[in-house]
Amino acid sequence: MDVVTLQNSGLNEALGFRFDVLRADRVEMSWTVGPQHLQPHGIVHGGVYCAAVEASASAGAAAWFGERGQVVGVANSTDFLRATREGRLVATATPVHQGRSQQLWVVEIVRPDGKLAARGQVRVHNLPGKDWLGPQ
Numbered sequence: 001m002d003v004v005t006l007q008n009s010g011l012n013e014a015l016g017f018r019f020d021v022l023r024a025d026r027v028e029m030s031w032t033v034g035p036q037h038l039q040p041h042g043i044v045h046g047g048v049y050c051a052a053v054e055a056s057a058s059a060g061a062a063a064w065f066g067e068r069g070q071v072v073g074v075a076n077s078t079d080f081l082r083a084t085r086e087g088r089l090v091a092t093a094t095p096v097h098q099g100r101s102q103q104l105w106v107v108e109i110v111r112p113d114g115k116l117a118a119r120g121q122v123r124v125h126n127l128p129g130k131d132w133l134g135p136q
Contacts, residue, residue: 012055015048019056020090024064027093029056033086043083044117049109050078053120056093057105061124064098069128071103078107078120087112101126 015037021028029052031037039045054076061071089109096104102125109118 011051015051017052017055019059022059022063024060024066024098025095027056027060027063027091029059029091029093030088032088033084038085043085044089046078046080046118049080049118050076050120052089052091052109053078053093053107053118054122056091056107057120057122058124060093060095060105061098061103061122061126064095064103065126069126069130071124071126073122074102074125075123076120077122078118080118082111082115082117084111084117089117096121099126 016031016034017029018031019027019029031052033044037044037048054073058071058073065071089111091107091109093105093107096106102123104121104123106121107119108116109120111117
């Protein structure tokens with residue numbers, strides 16, 4: 001999937017995620033914190049971090065698996081380390097394992113001051129072929 005399609009689809013578009021680097025061995029995604037990202041106390045909602053972890057890891061996993069089929073996330077574990085109120089956040093995803101049936105990616109989200117805001121990992125399942133969803 002190309003960068004433009006990823007940025008302009010669903011949740012990625014709604015949250016303003018921008019894919020700055022999209023490769024099979026590294027994804028860099030960024031977004032500027034706005035009101036839509038904040039929880040009632042004025043800091044970035046944990047769900048935004050989870051979505052960024054999932055989006056960046058899944059994009060990299062899909063780039064690696066390529067034409068062999070589709071990938072689907074099966075586990076997302078995200079830790080929130082420091083509160084963020086504003087600025088541009090950068091998520092960097094790198095693979096830990098890329099195997100026949102699954103992949104594991106780790107993602108770090110960094111604040112403008114260079115400090116780690118969140119860290120997560122996503123396990124994806126590689127589904128070979130085109131008809132992995134079955135009949136519709």
